[in-house]
Amino acid sequence: MSDQPFLDSAFHILWSRLTPEHIIPDIEAALARAQSAVDRIATSDPVALTYENTFLALEKSTEELNAAWGKVSHLQSVADSPALRDAHNAMLPKVSAFYATIPLNAALWGRLKAFSATPAAKSLTGIHRRFLDETAKDFLQAGADLPAEKRTRLETLQTELAQVTQKYSENVLDATNAWQLVVTDEARLAGLPAQAKAAACAGAERKGVAGWRFTLHQPSLEPFMTYLEDDALRREMWTASAALGSQAPHDNTALIGRILTLRAEKAALLGQPHFADSVLERRMAKSGARALAFVEDFQKRCATAFARECRELEEFKAKHAGGAVAPLAPWEIMFWSERLRKARYDFDEEALRPYFPMERVIAGLFELVGKIFGLRVTERAAGEVEVWHPEVKFYEIHDARGQHVGSFYADWYPRESKRGGAWMNYLLTGGPRADGSRAPHLGLMCGNMTPPAAGKPALITHREVETVFHEFGHLLHHLMGEVEIKSLNGVNVAWDFVELPSQIMENWTWERGSLDLFARHFETGATIPEDIFAKMIAAKNFRSACVTMRQVAFAKVDLLMHTRTAEFAAATDIEPLARAAIAECLIPTSPPAPTIVKRFTHIFSDPVGYAAGYYSYKWAEVLDADAFTRFKREGIFNAQVGAEFVEKILSKGNSADPAELFRAFMGRDPDPNALLVRAGLAG
Numbered sequence: 182m183s184d185q186p187f188l189d190s191a192f193h194i195l196w197s198r199l200t201p202e203h204i205i206p207d208i209e210a211a212l213a214r215a216q217s218a219v220d221r222i223a224t225s226d227p228v229a230l231t232y233e234n235t236f237l238a239l240e241k242s243t244e245e246l247n248a249a250w251g252k253v254s255h256l257q258s259v260a261d262s263p264a265l266r267d268a269h270n271a272m273l274p275k276v277s278a279f280y281a282t283i284p285l286n287a288a289l290w291g292r293l294k295a296f297s298a299t300p301a302a303k304s305l306t307g308i309h310r311r312f313l314d315e316t317a318k319d320f321l322q323a324g325a326d327l328p329a330e331k332r333t334r335l336e337t338l339q340t341e342l343a344q345v346t347q348k349y350s351e352n353v354l355d356a357t358n359a360w361q362l363v364v365t366d367e368a369r370l371a372g373l374p375a376q377a378k379a380a381a382c383a384g385a386e387r388k389g390v391a392g393w394r395f396t397l398h399q400p401s402l403e404p405f406m407t408y409l410e411d412d413a414l415r416r417e418m419w420t421a422s423a424a425l426g427s428q429a430p431h432d433n434t435a436l437i438g439r440i441l442t443l444r445a446e447k448a449a450l451l452g453q454p455h456f457a458d459s460v461l462e463r464r465m466a467k468s469g470a471r472a473l474a475f476v477e478d479f480q481k482r483c484a485t486a487f488a489r490e491c492r493e494l495e496e497f498k499a500k501h502a503g504g505a506v507a508p509l510a511p512w513e514i515m516f517w518s519e520r521l522r523k524a525r526y527d528f529d530e531e532a533l534r535p536y537f538p539m540e541r542v543i544a545g546l547f548e549l550v551g552k553i554f555g556l557r558v559t560e561r562a563a564g565e566v567e568v569w570h571p572e573v574k575f576y577e578i579h580d581a582r583g584q585h586v587g588s589f590y591a592d593w594y595p596r597e598s599k600r601g602g603a604w605m606n607y608l609l610t611g612g613p614r615a616d617g618s619r620a621p622h623l624g625l626m627c628g629n630m631t632p633p634a635a636g637k638p639a640l641i642t643h644r645e646v647e648t649v650f651h652e653f654g655h656l657l658h659h660l661m662g663e664v665e666i667k668s669l670n671g672v673n674v675a676w677d678f679v680e681l682p683s684q685i686m687e688n689w690t691w692e693r694g695s696l697d698l699f700a701r702h703f704e705t706g707a708t709i710p711e712d713i714f715a716k717m718i719a720a721k722n723f724r725s726a727c728v729t730m731r732q733v734a735f736a737k738v739d740l741l742m743h744t745r746t747a748e749f750a751a752a753t754d755i756e757p758l759a760r761a762a763i764a765e766c767l768i769p770t771s772p773p774a775p776t777i778v779k780r781f782t783h784i785f786s787d788p789v790g791y792a793a794g795y796y797s798y799k800w801a802e803v804l805d806a807d808a809f810t811r812f813k814r815e816g817i818f819n820a821q822v823g824a825e826f827v828e829k830i831l832s833k834g835n836s837a838d839p840a841e842l843f844r845a846f847m848g849r850d851p852d853p854n855a856l857l858v859r860a861g862l863a864g
Contacts, residue, residue: 185210187249192588192609192623194252196569204253204268211246212279218242223288230296232305236313239293240668243283250276251608259627260569261354261598273347274340277788281339284323285332293320308836312666315835318463324451331450338450342443342788349426349436350600350786356431357397358597360421362414365392369411374531377404379634397422398595399602400631403642406515408531419512426779427756433779438750440785444792445746457743457793464675465800465839469744472677472796476736479729479799480766486726486862491768494724497521511774522723528716530642537646538703539593539630539639545699546653549689553823554657554831555581570596578660587611587622587660593649594632594639602782603628603648605655605683610667622671624659626652638703643717647687654686655679661831669835676794678839680801681808682831688809691721692817722861727768729799729860734766736796738776739784743793755779804843807855811847 183189186198187207222238250272257269283289296302297317305313324335363385364370370378370393380400381393388394395401395418402422409415426433444456453459457469466472492506498517499506509517523529547558557579566575573592580586592599604627611620628648633639641649658679659671672679689695697708709717741762742749752758759776760767767774778784783791791797808826815822829845843851857863 187211187252188245190245190248192621193566194608194623196567199252199256199569201262201264201268204265205271207249208246208253208272208276211249212275215243215246215279219283219286219289222292223286225292227292227295230292230299232296232301232309232313235292235296236316239283239289239316240312240666243280244667246276246279248609251606255606255608255625256569258604259592259596259599261600266351270344270347273343277343278336278340281323281336284320284325285327285336287325287329287332290320290325293317308664308666308669311836312669315669322451322459322462327450335447335450338443338447339788342440342447345436345439345443346785346787346790349433349440350782352431352433352436353426353780353782353786354600356425356428356780357601359431360397361388362395362418362421363390363392364395364414367393369414370409372408372410374404374408374534376531376534376631376634376637376640377401377408379637380632383632383634396595397425399629400595400645403515404531406512407519408516410516412513415512415516416510423511423775427775433785434754437755437778437785438752441742441746441750444743445750455744455746457740460743460789460793464794464797465677466796469740469793472793472800473737473740473744475800476733476740476796480733480737482857483726483729483733483862484765487730490724490726494518494521497524508769508771510772511770514768514770518724522720526716526720526723528713528720530644532713533643533700533709533717534640535702535704536700536709537641537643538701539633539641541701541703542641542646542649542699543591545695546650548698549695549818550653550657552818553820554661554827555820555824556586584619585621586619587624589623589656589660590625592625592627593630595629599627599629600782601629603652605652605659605672607659607671610659610662610670612662612667612670613665615665619663622660622662624656626656628652640703643690647690650686650690651683654683657686658682658831658834661827662834663832664834664836666836671834674835675839676791677797677800678804678842680798681804681843684798684801684805685809685826688805688812689817691718694817725860725862729862730766730768732799734763735777735781735783736799737766738763738778739781739791739795740793742778742784803853803856804851806859807851808843808847810855 185207186195186200186203188211189195218238219242222235222242225234253269253272256265293316297313302313324332327335364381378393381395384396384401385392385394395405397418402418405418406415425431448454448456448459451459453462455469457472461468461472466475494514494517495506495508497520498509498513501520519530550556550558559577559579561575561577568575568590570592572594573590575588575590577588578586595601605624607622607624609623611622613619628645630645630648631639631641655672662670664670693714696714700709701707738759742755742759749755749758755778756775759778760773763776783795785792812819812822825846830842833842840850854863
């Protein structure tokens with residue numbers, strides 16, 4: 182057994198051995214080996230250059246480090262501890278600096294360029310041609326042709342960006358975990374659904390406190406803000422949530438300015454006017470201006486409906502609570518929206534919860550992908566395969582021929598040691614081997630769903646069902662990859678394309694035929710009654726302009742911060758400027774609600790991440806709404822359409838331009854109207 186557990190390449194990871202004291206020595210060893218491999222390419226004989234000893238050798242040079250550091254980063258997301266955080270943060274600058282130096286290594290770039298000019302390079306075809314071209318673009322986009330002093334500065338920038346974005350992320354997590362609200366008077370919990378109440382009671386018991394304990398984690402916060410009748414308690418919860426990342430000792434204010442400044446300097450070094458253009462140059466949008474125009478077009482199309490929806494809510498509250506028609510307080514929006522929906526459609530989303538026991542949802546999801554994509558998903562028994570926490574499950578996926586295409590872990594419930602939100606990631610990339618065999622992929626999906634409580638199974642909301650399907654779509658993109666170049670496989674695609682496989686899966690959570698596979702009452706096994714389903718569909722686009730405008734606001738402030746950076750970074754406090762920039766996209770409230778910028782982890786918890794790319798969700802929504810029209814037209818369980826989606830989208834990774842892949846599946850370019858029709862906003 183290896184004494185370097187993070188470097189163990191076994192498919193079944195021995196998580197119990199991945200302890201903090203191994204991180205520094207193991208990652209240092211991986212760094213040294215990766216550096217040696219890069220140095221061998223950079224110092225190779227210039228007259229004996231081949232595709233194998235340049236581009237393919239570079240691809241292989243970081244495989245061990247990628248896998249080892251991926252395990253460290255993953256554990257930091259799901260099992261944070263002081264020792265783990267210290268070891269991670271000790272190695273983060275070294276790892277970041279190493280990756281930053283690769284495209285800035287003049288000798289290495291010289292060898293790659295020299296081979297690229299040879300007849301052997303020019304004769305490459307298919308995936309190998311794509312790999313050479315994409316790698317060359319990666320190097321150029323990262324500054325490979327810059328003079329030495331600028332390359333050195335870029336390396337420094339990358340390292341600092343990794344550190345400050347990590348600190349931003351830690352601040353949000355730590356601030357979230359630092360807050361709790363304990364209610365001891367049960368009368369003050371009027372309106373709260375039984376499931377949420379039971380979860381709060383269980384949470385209090387775990388912490389050894391009397392009463393009901395609420396936190397800022399989504400499964401606790403959302404029902405509290407939506408249903409609780411006590412206005413003062415909702416205000417307290419909202420105030421804490423809105424303050425995340427803005428108060429000492431977890432204040433992100435200064436970090437935001439620093440991150441924006443570093444990104445802008447990086448873009449300037451690369452000859453770009455701003456970070457947005459630098460990032461989007463090779464994505465589907467191509468430029469910050471085009472992405473912003475796309476976002477503002479949605480803003481314009483939704484403006485009238487948005488104003489109407491805001492006014493309707495104000496009028497509804499005035500009618501039912503008395504008083505003048507006026508903007509609501511921000512802690513009233515979710516509460517009164519739910520009351521309006523109930524009044525208009527006689528629909529309470531909580532009525533669906535008993536039909537979504539988590540285990541049944543997962544089983545139904547697997548049945549669904551069996552019908553559509555010909556896949557068989559099986560769970561390994563507890564104890565057969567090591568996991569990082571007792572709640573984690575391990576699954577294997579086989580295709581219709583019985584081939585093991587990949588395996589994955591699923592970790593669905595909140596813990597204080599686990600970051601918020603939901604995500605998919607990969608641990609090992611398999612795919613076709615040179616000898617014609619195929620290695621399985623290994624991935625994971627995580628979330629923070631409503632946990633089991635009071636002897637009942639975990640009963641989740643329909644929104645949480647959508648999230649499960651969404652993350653599984655990302656996972657399929659990785660697991661179904663058939664690209665032999667690992668860095669071009671699976672989810673390693675343009676970020677405004679990567680959400681297509683995930684978001685298209687959400688569509689099946691609204692179809693009667695697919696819901697009947699998994700939406701079964703946890704006690705009786707009955708499907709959703711027709712009257713409740715009819716109300717659910719009728720209410721589907723309730724306040725859809727507000728939902729759309731919320732995404733527009735996030736995307737717009739992101740793009741503005743990364744195109745007008747000097748203005749935003751210079752502000753002592755970015756909040757007033759950010760708010761003014763997107764004021765027309767925000768629901769009017771009294772007092773005004775702060776923006777998300779100080780807790781916007783999508784944008785600020787990674788050196789790049791979704792920075793200048795949050796618009797990708799809406800962009801990919803256009804793609805998924807349009808692509809799903811094929812399933813609607815030809816059958817939501819149509820195995821032939823499913824096979825084509827696997828063949829032309831899921832299996833292809835970044836082996837071709839995403840616009841080409843979409844055209845291959847749909848036979849044409851995307852139709853933006855498909856999304857407006859689905860959202861009830863067309864016309």
